[in-house]
Amino acid sequence: xxxxxxxxGAPLLDGVDVAFRARRITAVLDPSGLRSRALFLVLAGLExxxxxxxxxxxxxxxxxxxxxxxxxxxxxxARDTLDRDLTIRQxxxxxxxxxxxxxxxxxxxxxxxxxxxxxxxxxxxxxLAPLERFKATVARAIVSGAEAFLVTEPPVLPAHDxxxxxxxxxxxxxxxxxxxxxxxxxxTALRAHRVIMLANGTVSLDAAPPTLDAIDASLxxxxxxxxxxxxxxxxxxxxxxxxxxxxxxxEEAEGQRAHEPSTSVSLGGPQWLTVAVERIxxxxxxxxxxx
Numbered sequence: 397x398x399x400x401x402x403x404x405g406a407p408l409l410d411g412v413d414v415a416f417r418a419r420r421i422t423a424v425l426d427p428s429g430l431r432s433r434a435l436f437l438v439l440a441g442l443e444x445x446x447x448x449x450x451x452x453x454x455x456x457x458x459x460x461x462x463x464x465x466x467x468x469x470x471x472x473x474a475r476d477t478l479d480r481d482l483t484i485r486q487x488x489x490x491x492x493x494x495x496x497x498x499x500x501x502x503x504x505x506x507x508x509x510x511x512x513x514x515x516x517x518x519x520x521x522x523x524l525a526p527l528e529r530f531k532a533t534v535a536r537a538i539v540s541g542a543e544a545f546l547v548t549e550p551p552v553l554p555a556h557d558x559x560x561x562x563x564x565x566x567x568x569x570x571x572x573x574x575x576x577x578x579x580x581x582x583x584t585a586l587r588a589h590r591v592i593m594l595a596n597g598t599v600s601l602d603a604a605p606p607t608l609d610a611i612d613a614s615l616x617x618x619x620x621x622x623x624x625x626x627x628x629x630x631x632x633x634x635x636x637x638x639x640x641x642x643x644x645x646x647e648e649a650e651g652q653r654a655h656e657p658s659t660s661v662s663l664g665g666p667q668w669l670t671v672a673v674e675r676i677x678x679x680x681x682x683x684x685x686x687x
Contacts, residue, residue: 397448399434404627408434409445410597416544416574418453421565423588424578425601425611427620429549431594432578436546439576440471453543470537473548476529478521485517488536499539507538510567527557531564538568547577562587582611595620 399409408431416422426432437443439450452469478487488507492499508514511531521529537545545568553561569575569589577588585591591606592599593614601614 397435397438397445397450399438399443399445401430401434401627404625406625406627407597408625409438409594412448412594412597412599414592414599414602416576418543418572418574419569420590421569421575421577421588423585423591423606424576425580425582425585425591425593426578427580427595427615428625429578429580430625431597433548435594436471436548436576436578439544439546440469442471468540468542469544469546470540470542471546471548472530472533472537474552476521476526476533478529478532480521483518483520484513484524484532487521487532488517488539491536491540503541504539507535510538510571511535511564525557527553527561530561534564534568538571542573544574545576547575549578549580582608585611593618596624 397409397412398407400407412435424432424435434443438445441450478484479490482490488504489499505514508517511534513528513531513535516524516528516532521532524532534545545565547565565575565577577584579585586606586608588606590604591601591611593601593611595614595618598618600618601610603610
């Protein structure tokens, strides 16, 4: 996959070729945080790659396979996306209601058991702790049929909740799903079955199981160059020439012909700005007059 930032033109992904297996947690270690975000948006189908393609596995449900469906992808972030006016049960079922689908009761019960929210279904999001709200988004994705979970930088949690979060993600993976977690922190990546490191738009490390020595060696071997995130620097023709510079006399003479530009654009405002472009010999010279 190759993908450039739409606004800056910076190459965020440059020939990235990866695959994710079910029943495994894969950590995408990205010091910038931008490349993993771009990868997840492409994998979730929210952005089109500039080149390459995403191949999704067939869903486990026979009914969905017959309907031509692909395995659903859930994009989960640290930002709370629950509707504060709905109960947890209603939040979990809302995506199905929006598409006219009926929830599988066993699937719903299983999601509540896995996330430990069975006694919280009638509560509203404001009544839950941060980890419980994240659990609700996981349960919602399970009920909606997700088989691949893309977790963008897990929420900031107290230390005693981290282990519970890791246990939750492992339970989701053990249920037959592929879990991919984007992080900037090597310590978090070490909790996964496998770590993929993105640096300068390419895969600089793919290790299973991950080790801190392998991560440190990759960081030293392929450090992230911040300049690669800026995109191409635009070029511009000079607006003025020095008095003694070659071509200055031609420029002065050409200024006398400003009233005959081949192309003219006027912009309204406090002043009129006229940009005239003319061809002189084999060169394109841009001239600007303000008046």
